[in-house]
Amino acid sequence: MKKSWDNPIEHAMPQSTRVPASLQIGNVIVAPATVLAPMAGVTDTVFRRFIRNASVFSAASEADTSENMGREARPPMRPASVDDAISNQQSGCGLIMTEFTSADGLSRMRESKRKRYLTFYDDEHPIAAQLFGSNPATLAEAARIVEDTGFDLVDLNLGCPAKRVVSCNGGSGLLRDLPLIGEIFRTVRAAVTIPFTVKFRLGWNDNHIICVPLAKLAEDSGLNAVSLHARTREQGYTGQARWHHIAEVKDAVKIPVIGNGDVRTPEDACALIAKTHCDAVMIGRAAPANPWIFRQIAQYTATGRYDMPTDADRHRMIRTYFEMLLAEALPEAPGKMKQFASWFTHGVRGGAALRKSIYESKSGAAILDAVDRFFSREEADTPEMPPADAVDFQPSFVES
Numbered sequence: 368m369k370k371s372w373d374n375p376i377e378h379a380m381p382q383s384t385r386v387p388a389s390l391q392i393g394n395v396i397v398a399p400a401t402v403l404a405p406m407a408g409v410t411d412t413v414f415r416r417f418i419r420n421a422s423v424f425s426a427a428s429e430a431d432t433s434e435n436m437g438r439e440a441r442p443p444m445r446p447a448s449v450d451d452a453i454s455n456q457q458s459g460c461g462l463i464m465t466e467f468t469s470a471d472g473l474s475r476m477r478e479s480k481r482k483r484y485l486t487f488y489d490d491e492h493p494i495a496a497q498l499f500g501s502n503p504a505t506l507a508e509a510a511r512i513v514e515d516t517g518f519d520l521v522d523l524n525l526g527c528p529a530k531r532v533v534s535c536n537g538g539s540g541l542l543r544d545l546p547l548i549g550e551i552f553r554t555v556r557a558a559v560t561i562p563f564t565v566k567f568r569l570g571w572n573d574n575h576i577i578c579v580p581l582a583k584l585a586e587d588s589g590l591n592a593v594s595l596h597a598r599t600r601e602q603g604y605t606g607q608a609r610w611h612h613i614a615e616v617k618d619a620v621k622i623p624v625i626g627n628g629d630v631r632t633p634e635d636a637c638a639l640i641a642k643t644h645c646d647a648v649m650i651g652r653a654a655p656a657n658p659w660i661f662r663q664i665a666q667y668t669a670t671g672r673y674d675m676p677t678d679a680d681r682h683r684m685i686r687t688y689f690e691m692l693l694a695e696a697l698p699e700a701p702g703k704m705k706q707f708a709s710w711f712t713h714g715v716r717g718g719a720a721l722r723k724s725i726y727e728s729k730s731g732a733a734i735l736d737a738v739d740r741f742f743s744r745e746e747a748d749t750p751e752m753p754p755a756d757a758v759d760f761q762p763s764f765v766e767s
Contacts, residue, residue, distance in 0.1 A: 386648055387646060387647065390647045392591045393561070393562030395462075399664070399665055401461050402463075405465060405466060405495075405497040408706075412486050412695075413688070414655075415494070417691055419460055423458060459663070459664055462493050462520075465485070467498070468498055469498075469500060470509035473512055474505050493520070498523060499538050501536040503553075503555070506551055506554065507554045507555050510558050521561060521563055523551065523552075523564070523566070526596050539567070539568050540600075542568065542577060542581075542600060545580065549588060564594065571601065582619055585620075594627055595628075623646040623647065626643050630648055630653060681712075682738070688707065690735070692731070701731045721737070
């Protein structure tokens with residue numbers, strides 16, 4: 368996935384439109400109406416819990432702050448710490464989703480191995496598990512496993528553009544076969560009682576835009592909501608997301624519609640709601656670079672303004688996430704710390720030097736030490752600290 372956006376549109380802060388306070392998908396309440404997109408290689412349990420906690424916001428915490436202060440000048444919110452107790456009503460992220468999981472693999476693997484792919488904790492509710500595949504019976508069996516594991520929702524991936532997935536007729540590869548999609552919808556819907564949703568793209572290419580008939584098919588098949596990434600499979604992550612197609616889908620169905628694509632800021636989230644009237648906003652690649660985005664959206668909804676993270680906030684954020692990774696005692700933790708270094712140091716003054724020291728570290732403890740040494744110099748404001756730099760490393764993952 369591209370980390371950058373192609374000529375992103377800067378949206379003004381809408382005067383009257385806000386991200387909705389809540390959304391109901393079947394029997395699940397999503398509050399507020401914001402969703403962390405499923406991202407392969409990113410949205411494992413550590414990142415999901417990290418985002419849920421980084422998103423804590425309580426409007427009452429700002430009752431004593433001046434209404435006239437600029438958003439960057441105001442004091443930091445409290446509670447805004449990953450240490451604070453949270454509830455879904457306080458969190459800026461209303462729904463989190465797993466990495467996409469192969470239905471074929473899930474149905475074949477031993478129950479003990481499934482836990483690696485379907486692990487989640489109590490503080491992650493509400494949570495959706497996303498599946499990909501093309502065989503209706505296999506997808507139905509995988510959906511039953513998801514329901515039995517305790518997930519609140521199951522989601523079907525019809526959006527992933529990766530060649531390895533499309534070559535198996537999974538992800539956005541299925542967009543060329545509406546009859547098969549209909550069979551999958553009906554078979555999975557009959558297999559589970561939890562809410563069933565689908566995430567899809569506009570179509571295979573510009574000559575094959577099928578988002579409206581696909582959304583109608585989902586509604587007719589008993590699905591509880593649809594999420595639309597407003598690009599075609601051919602676009603991948605290039606060009607602009609075409610939000611007007613989200614508006615077309617919203618006009619065509621009565622079930623909830625979640626909009627996705629090019630939401631980088633609270634202004635973007637509000638503009639998406641204003642332009643499409645969608646019921647919720649889904650955020651993907653902006654979240655690893657700015658884990659506070661959900662909190663910022665919630666803060667703006669409540670107060671009309673939002674805070675920008677300081678370098679001290681970034682230090683705490685990086686260290687907290689890395690410590691959470693190490694606490695899981697996974698052998699791949701140091702590698703994942705290096706993978707995320709590019710995202711987390713985006714916009715940090717002298718970030719290239721920090722990334723270099725992280726990449727050269729041989730252990731998780733050494734990476735934490737490199738982070739602390741870097742920010743100790745930053746906090747001391749040493750004159751030799753270089754200016755903020757462009758990110759030169761492209762993490763490897765796919766938003767599904």
